Amino acid sequence: MLKAVSLGPGDVSLLTPAARQAIEEASVVAGYKAYIELIPAEMLEGKTVVSTGMMGEVDRAQQAVEHARAGCKTVMVCSGDAGIYAMAGLLMEVLESEGLLEDVPFEVIPGVAAFNAASALLGAPLMHDFASISLSDLLTPWERIEKRLHAAADADFVIAIYNPRSRKRSDHLREALDIIGRYRDPDTPVGMVHKAYRPGQQVEAVPLETVDVEKVDMQTVLIVGNSATRLVNGRMLTPRGYHRKYAL
Structure with a gap:
């Protein structure tokens, strides 16, 4: 077995x-x-x-x-x-x-999963359709990863980013965020969770245009909001759409 x-x-x-x-x-x-x-x-x-x-x-x-x-x-x-x-x-x-x-x-x-843990700590950013993309090009060509970033961002998915930045891949995260930025407003919330539910845990949500990639490593998961995601009392919320159908 x-x-x-x-x-x-x-x-x-x-x-x-x-x-x-x-x-x-x-x-x-x-x-x-x-x-x-x-x-x-x-x-x-x-x-x-x-x-x-x-x-x-x-x-x-x-x-x-x-x-x-x-x-x-x-x-x-x-x-x-x-x-x-x-x-x-x-x-x-x-x-x-x-x-x-x-x-x-x-x-x-x-x-x-890591994006479940990160989402829970950030609030409710994965309440609508989302995509998960790893930035590691060890097994997947970077050109293919770029295509997936463009497709996910253009389709307005919330995007969970795994394996965002290592010593050998120090530029990939900046490139990825720049690609997403072509389809997102600069103030789109981005959650960064380091060592979720482990000693040394750090949780932060900032506007897309202010993400400091130097603070990110391989033990960090990022969640980039979609066009509807907003910060609510410091936490990320991606509305499911109930407010358009029901009185809340």
Whole structure:
């Protein structure tokens, strides 16, 4: 049995009962080192832990599959939701490439995604249609990311931005915001959430034209409002449209 298990944003209170049960029942726990550290130590006692660093995704996926293939109850833990920019897809690809999709039972345990956590801390910015775009061009060409930014902004989606800025990609966020700015008013609210529900959490909402990209890193999620999004007492609100149909 192999499970991709979602840890949520980091706080143990947001670890779902299903995720907790999957980890407790597993004999092998695999994951990125920083995500393994989000799991309470007592939940890992007596288990085999497969931990790799950044860029070790394929290696740990292959190791997890081998453990599951050998009959071990194995979980791959992921921050946020395992099926959103995480390891569920890669595990399926490895199982597919090795012809094990029918032989190794596979399950995805859902969780609180990063944009869910950021949205909750910011207020209610995702109340209408939204798009999620990662600015990492490690696996996706930047030209394709630019097209998606143009399309989402032109369609007036609220836009959640993952992987916004790293040392090697220090200019991508500025470029992305400039693209969005062609379709949005300068005062469009932009929420920036750093380390949601973890020590060091920072939450801020500012006008699009004043976003300081130097304050953003890979542990930050941004939510750019649509044409209707506004700030209400410091929080972001994207109206669903009730005010046009009902008396509020």
